[in-house]
Amino acid sequence: MDLIENRYDLSLTRIDMNISDLQKGEKAIITSYDLDSIPLKLIEMGCIAGSVVELVQVAPLSDPLYLNINGTHLAIRKNIAQQILVEAVCGA
Amino acid sequence: MENIQYIAVVGVVFLALRFLYKKIFSKKKSNKSCGSGGCGC
Amino acid sequence: MRSLIHIALIGNPNTGKTSLFNTLTGLNQHVGNYPGVTVDKKIGTSKLPNNFKAEIIDLPGTYSVHASSLDENVAVKILIDTESEYYPEVVVVVAEVENLKRNLLLFTQVQDFGFPTILVINMKDQMLKKGIQIDVDALARDLKTKVVLISSKTNEGISELKELLANYKKIQPAQSFKLNTNSVIKVASEKEQNHRDTVQRYQFINKILEKSYRVNRKEAKGLRAKLDAILMHKIWGYVIFFFILFNIFQALFSWSEYPMELIDSFFGTLSETVKNNFLPGVFTNLLAEGIIPGIGGIVIFIPQIAFLFLFLAILEETGYMSRVVFLMDKIMRKFGLSGKSVVPLISGTACAIPAIMATRNMESWKERLITILVTPFTTCAARLPVYAIIIGLVIPNDNGFLGMNNQALVLMLLYLLGFVTAIVAAYILNKVLKIKSNSHFVIEMPNYKLPLFKNIALHVLEKTKAFVFEAGKIILAISILLWVLASYGPGNDFKNATTIVTESNVNLEETTLNVKIASYKLEHSYIGTFGKLIEPAIQPLGYDWKMGIGLITSFAAREVFVGTLATIYSVGVDDEATLMEKMRKEVRADGVTPIFTFATGISLLLFYAFAMQCMSTIAIVKRETNGWKWPLIQLFGMTSFAYLVAFIAYQTLK
Numbered sequence: 023m024d025l026i027e028n029r030y031d032l033s034l035t036r037i038d039m040n041i042s043d044l045q046k047g048e049k050a051i052i053t054s055y056d057l058d059s060i061p062l063k064l065i066e067m068g069c070i071a072g073s074v075v076e077l078v079q080v081a082p083l084s085d086p087l088y089l090n091i092n093g094t095h096l097a098i099r100k101n102i103a104q105q106i107l108v109e110a111v112c113g114a
Numbered sequence: 115m116e117n118i119q120y121i122a123v124v125g126v127v128f129l130a131l132r133f134l135y136k137k138i139f140s141k142k143k144s145n146k147s148c149g150s151g152g153c154g155c
Numbered sequence: 156m157r158s159l160i161h162i163a164l165i166g167n168p169n170t171g172k173t174s175l176f177n178t179l180t181g182l183n184q185h186v187g188n189y190p191g192v193t194v195d196k197k198i199g200t201s202k203l204p205n206n207f208k209a210e211i212i213d214l215p216g217t218y219s220v221h222a223s224s225l226d227e228n229v230a231v232k233i234l235i236d237t238e239s240e241y242y243p244e245v246v247v248v249v250a251e252v253e254n255l256k257r258n259l260l261l262f263t264q265v266q267d268f269g270f271p272t273i274l275v276i277n278m279k280d281q282m283l284k285k286g287i288q289i290d291v292d293a294l295a296r297d298l299k300t301k302v303v304l305i306s307s308k309t310n311e312g313i314s315e316l317k318e319l320l321a322n323y324k325k326i327q328p329a330q331s332f333k334l335n336t337n338s339v340i341k342v343a344s345e346k347e348q349n350h351r352d353t354v355q356r357y358q359f360i361n362k363i364l365e366k367s368y369r370v371n372r373k374e375a376k377g378l379r380a381k382l383d384a385i386l387m388h389k390i391w392g393y394v395i396f397f398f399i400l401f402n403i404f405q406a407l408f409s410w411s412e413y414p415m416e417l418i419d420s421f422f423g424t425l426s427e428t429v430k431n432n433f434l435p436g437v438f439t440n441l442l443a444e445g446i447i448p449g450i451g452g453i454v455i456f457i458p459q460i461a462f463l464f465l466f467l468a469i470l471e472e473t474g475y476m477s478r479v480v481f482l483m484d485k486i487m488r489k490f491g492l493s494g495k496s497v498v499p500l501i502s503g504t505a506c507a508i509p510a511i512m513a514t515r516n517m518e519s520w521k522e523r524l525i526t527i528l529v530t531p532f533t534t535c536a537a538r539l540p541v542y543a544i545i546i547g548l549v550i551p552n553d554n555g556f557l558g559m560n561n562q563a564l565v566l567m568l569l570y571l572l573g574f575v576t577a578i579v580a581a582y583i584l585n586k587v588l589k590i591k592s593n594s595h596f597v598i599e600m601p602n603y604k605l606p607l608f609k610n611i612a613l614h615v616l617e618k619t620k621a622f623v624f625e626a627g628k629i630i631l632a633i634s635i636l637l638w639v640l641a642s643y644g645p646g647n648d649f650k651n652a653t654t655i656v657t658e659s660n661v662n663l664e665e666t667t668l669n670v671k672i673a674s675y676k677l678e679h680s681y682i683g684t685f686g687k688l689i690e691p692a693i694q695p696l697g698y699d700w701k702m703g704i705g706l707i708t709s710f711a712a713r714e715v716f717v718g719t720l721a722t723i724y725s726v727g728v729d730d731e732a733t734l735m736e737k738m739r740k741e742v743r744a745d746g747v748t749p750i751f752t753f754a755t756g757i758s759l760l761l762f763y764a765f766a767m768q769c770m771s772t773i774a775i776v777k778r779e780t781n782g783w784k785w786p787l788i789q790l791f792g793m794t795s796f797a798y799l800v801a802f803i804a805y806q807t808l809k
Contacts, residue, residue, distance in 0.1 A: 057346050061518070061595035062353075066219040068257050070354050078380075082389035083485040086494070088600060094257050095600040097481050102594055119436030126441060127639055130632040137629065137774055 039110065041103040042087065044077040050108035051075070052091075059105040068092035075108060160209045161241060162320060165230055165265060166249030167258050168216030169601040171277040174307035175249055176213040177609055179317075184213075184613075196229070197617075198241070203321040212241045218257070220264045221349055234268050245323040246270040247316075251278045252287050253602070255368060259360045260353065262298070263332040271326035272300055273319055279306040286371025293367040299329035308607065332359045382603055386478050396479055400501070403466045407459060407505075414458040422451030437642075445638030446631070452712050453627040456506065457619060459536045463505040464618040465611065467498065472606035472614075477598055484596065490578050491585025492529075493522040493596060500526070500577060503533035504570075507772045508626045509618050511779055521585075521592040527779060528789055529580045531772050532765070534573035537713040541763050542569055544717055547735055549756030565760075572764055626771035633711035633770055637682065641708075644680035652676045677722050682707055696762065696798070697755035697805035699743065709768045716763075754808035758801040766797035 044050055052073050060069070069075070073092040080087055085100040166172040176184070180199025197213040214230040233241055248265050250258030255276065266272050276289065295302040301319055305312030319326070334352055386392055430443040470476045476498065484494030492500075495517050502510035510530050517523040534542075546562050555561040643649070656672045663671070677683050686703035693703050701723045708719040717734075724737040741750045767773070767790045776786040 057350055061593075061597060062221055062346065062349055063218060063518075063595070063597050065350060065353050066221065066257075066260055067597065067599075068357070070357055079383060079387055081387065081481055081485060082392070085485040085488075086481060086596065088383075088387070088481060092256065094254055095602075097477075097484075097596075097598050097600055099484070099594045099596050102596075116436050119434070119438035122438040123441050126438075126446075127635060130635040133628065133632050134636075 039108055041075060041077065041089065041106045041108055042100050044075075044108070046077055046079060049074055049076045049111045051111055053107045053109045055106045060102055064098065064102070067096060068094050069106065074111070075106075160203070160207055160245065160320065160323060161243045162209050162211045163214055163233060163241070163243035163246045163270075164211060164249060165214045165234075165246060165261065166216065166275075167218055167251075167254065167261060169599060170216075170249045170251040170254075170258060171307045172216060172249040173213060174607060174610055175275065175277060175305070176211060177613055178307050178310060178313060179209075179211060196241075201317075203317050205321045207321045209320060210241075212243070217261065219261055219353075234265070234270070243270060245273065245320060245326065247273045247275055247320075249275045249277055252276060252282050252289065253278070253285060255289070256357075256360055256364055259298075259364075260356055262300075263356050263359065266298075266300070266328075266330055266332070269328045269330075271323050271328050273316070273326065274298060274300050274302045275312075275316060276302065276304050277307055279304045279311050280309050288369040290367035294363065297331065297363040297366065299327075299331045301326055332356055379603060383478070383600075386475065387482060392478075392482050396482060399470075403463070404504070406466070407462050410462055411458040415455055418451065418455045418458075422447060422454070426451075440642065441635070441638060444642070445635050448718065449631045449634030449711070450627075452634070452714060452718075453623060453630050456536050457623065460505040460509070460622050461615055461619045463502065464509070464615045467502065468611045468614040468618075469606050472604070472611060474601045474603045477600050480598055481600070490581040491522065491525045491588075491592075492578075492581050493517055493519065493526070495596075495598070496522065496526040499530050500533055500574070503530040503535060503577075504573075506535050506537075506622050506626065507531045507533070507769065508775050509622050511772070511775050512621060514779070518595045518597070519593050521588065521590040524590070524780065524785070525581050525584045525588070527776055528584060528785065529577040531767060531769070531789070531793070532573050532577040532580060534570045534764070535713075535769075537769065538569075538763055540714040540717045541709075542566060542760060544720075544735065544738075545751075545756050545759050548738055548751050549753045569760060569764060576765065625775060626769075629771040629774055630712045634715070637708055637711055637715075640681040640685075641677055641683075642680060644676070645684060646679070649676060649679040652679065673722055674724070677704065695805070696801045697750075697752070697758045697809065699750055701741075702750075702759070706762075706768075709763075710770055712771075713763060713768055752809065754805050757808055758805035761804050762797045762801040764797070765793055765800055767793035 039050070041050070052069060052071055052075055054071060055069075068091050075092075076090040078088045078090050078095065081097075086097045087100060087103050088095070088097045089103075164172055164176055176197065176199060179201040183201070184197060184199030199211050199213070201209045201211055203209050212233065214233060217230050220231045220234075233239060234243070234246070236242060246265055246268070248258075248262045250262065262272070262274055274294075276291075282288070289304065291302050291304055303312050303316045303319060305316060307313075332355075334355060386395060426443045426447045429439060429447065433439040433442070467476075470479070479497055480494035482494070483497050487494055487496055496514070499510040499513045502513055507530050510533075511527050514523045514526050514530075517526065543566075546565050550562045550565050552560065552562055556564060648655070652675050653672055656675045657668065660668060660671060682704055683700075685707060687700040689703050689707075690698075690700040693699075693706070698706070701720070704723060705716040705719045708715045720738065721734050724734060724741070738751050739749065742748060743750055773786045773790060776789060777783055780786070
């Protein structure tokens with residue numbers, strides 16, 4: 023019983039996780055995002071579903087976020103990062 | 115001699131005025147597509 | 156007979172595209188203006204094999220044909236407009252080895268336009284170090300194009316590229332990517348269409364690169380990560396930044412001093428020579444008193460501006476500037492600005508014109524507008540001569556607070572005041588302006604690299620030319636007009652100036668007499684009359700009509716104030732010490748109280764700190780904001796504020 027519940031909880035947090043939830047150095051896979059909230063430029067730079075994103079560093083004051091998306095190193099603001107949902111990678 | 119100088123001055127002043135006039139009244143076409151909230155139209 | 160081939164260079168930022176452009180064109184390049192758009196276009200020529208000559212246009216760096224800022228829009232326009240003189244016969248897409256996947260997005264988009272397209276992959280010299288292998292032939296086959304591996308640093312592959320370009324007619328336009336419109340998902344909006352398009356393109360590119368691109372993941376992550384850790388450290392990052400900034404300003408001041416003196420005496424001598432050796436007449440006067448000083452007034456700031464842009468270019472080329480933007484973004488946003496506002500604000504300490512032009516990479520219109528509106532508050536180079544003379548007059552030259560020289564202290568305070576006012580004004584504007592602001596801030600964090608001297612030099616040249624021609628033309632035109640208004644006057648007093656002055660000053664030596672005549676003429680000229688007219692308005696600030704004339708001439712350029720005062724107070728050229736003495740002795744109408752008191756001095760300093768007097772800046776703001784609304788608001792807002800502050804200062808201190 024316990025095992026099943028734990029697994030259920032785990033998958034819940036995974037669904038709600040966004041880029042700003044990542045820890046420094048943590049990698050994840052982009053699952054979804056709301057097209058209207060993120061700039062097209064970001065998508066064109068490689069932020070599409072299935073791409074790997076790594077949080078490289080967070081600025082002092084926790085904004086902006088320095089990411090490595092699909093090989094491209096870039097920085098975006100926290101409120102945009104929060105719009106991009108990710109799924110943790112098991113065993114980076 | 116003096117007249118030529120005078121004409122030269124008038125010429126230069128006219129050019130200066132025309133230049134400034136153009137700067138003031140030039141209507142530059144604004145970029146219509148500015149992407150995400152670009153131009154403040 | 157030579158044929159001219161039109162080539163367009165396009166590519167992501169940070170691919171060394173500009174480096175390639177510089178390699179191909181050398182010094183045979185110039186910067187111009189796209190009609191109706193506030194972006195600079197870079198054109199150059201290059202010699203190709205088989206006696207061909209190429210005209211190359213370096214399009215602004217862009218990630219995609221869908222523009223997210225002004226710069227990027229231009230690139231697409233050139234590729235569409237068949238009437239344009241720059242419409243290319245062949246397009247070169249510049250990519251680089253490390254980010255090839257992302258670079259290819261643009262490549263496939265450009266291919267769709269139907270041009271003969273060449274893919275250039277730059278930074279070949281980095282491949283070994285990064286463990287990257289590329290199968291160029293497979294790539295060329297799958298992308299249906301010609302691929303050249305080059306290094307703009309070592310010049311590898313350049314001759315092969317030139318060969319290809321000369322034989323461009325042999326290249327077939329082709330579309331390697333085809334959009335699949337048979338998907339289940341319905342796409343309605345343009346954004347959704349673009350999204351689907353982008354996703355499919357990346358799928359296509361991924362498939363191709365699986366075959367032809369290999370990278371050994373144990374890359375040189377080392378250096379980049381180490382540098383990032385220090386330079387963006389929550390304490391050291393800022394300390395390092397301000398340390399660098401401080402040193403830049405130090406160097407700026409000390410390095411420009413000597414060149415400025417040289418330029419000053421050169422133009423002074425030139426003016427004298429023309430006056431004495433050309434045929435006497437009005438044109439000679441215009442030349443010696445209007446045009447030459449006008450040009451001199453522009454040229455004298457070139458050292459300061461060039462040096463500042465040199466430092467900024469180095470910071471940019473090394474990749475450090477992106478880190479600064481990253482560090483500063485959150486703080487700046489509290490004031491309605493963006494991390495990207497840092498460069499304009501720093502540049503504004505040389506001249507607001509190139510500073511305002513540097514706002515073009517900002518995505519949010521609100522942040523960009525606010526940056527444009529507050530940058531002129533930073534202490535530009537033209538204010539310095541005014542500050543110098545007033546401080547010299549009313550601030551004692553001894554040591555005060557913390558053992559620092561009082562005069563230097565006041566100067567530093569004025570600089571600080573400029574920055575603080577800019578920030579505060581930004582804060583207020585942010586609250587007041589009802590414009591939609593977006594957070595579509597995206598900045599690439601490029602690899603650190605050693606700057607190439609060639610690139611830096613050309614970058615500095617470009618920015619300095621922008622200042623000289625943009626600001627310069629307006630300053631010169633206004634100088635000419637002011638000369639007319641200062642050399643002619645209404646009524647008989649002006650006409651008979653020479654007679655009047657000579658009669659009341661018998662036995663005066665010739666040079667001194669001439670200076671007195673000049674002063675009298677100025678007083679009774681159109682400008683002088685106007686100065687007297689506005690005197691009641693500026694008296695509450697502690698000024699008299701003579702200073703009023705100086706304020707008017709500052710419309711050409713702020714530093715003209717000093718030269719104007721020299722003429723009014725009957726001082727010869729280059730005689731600053733005498734000028735100060737004379738000014739100290741100046742008294743008011745009552746014959747007793749001195750004019751240049753502490754109160755008046757401070758009032759004047761504050762007025763110059765806040766007033767919008769530079770017509771060239773107004774012109775640029777008009778251009779960058781596409782209208783008169785904002786520059787006029789700026790003009791009236793800043794000047795009224797300056798008036799108010801100067802008024803309060805004078806009234807409380809007198």
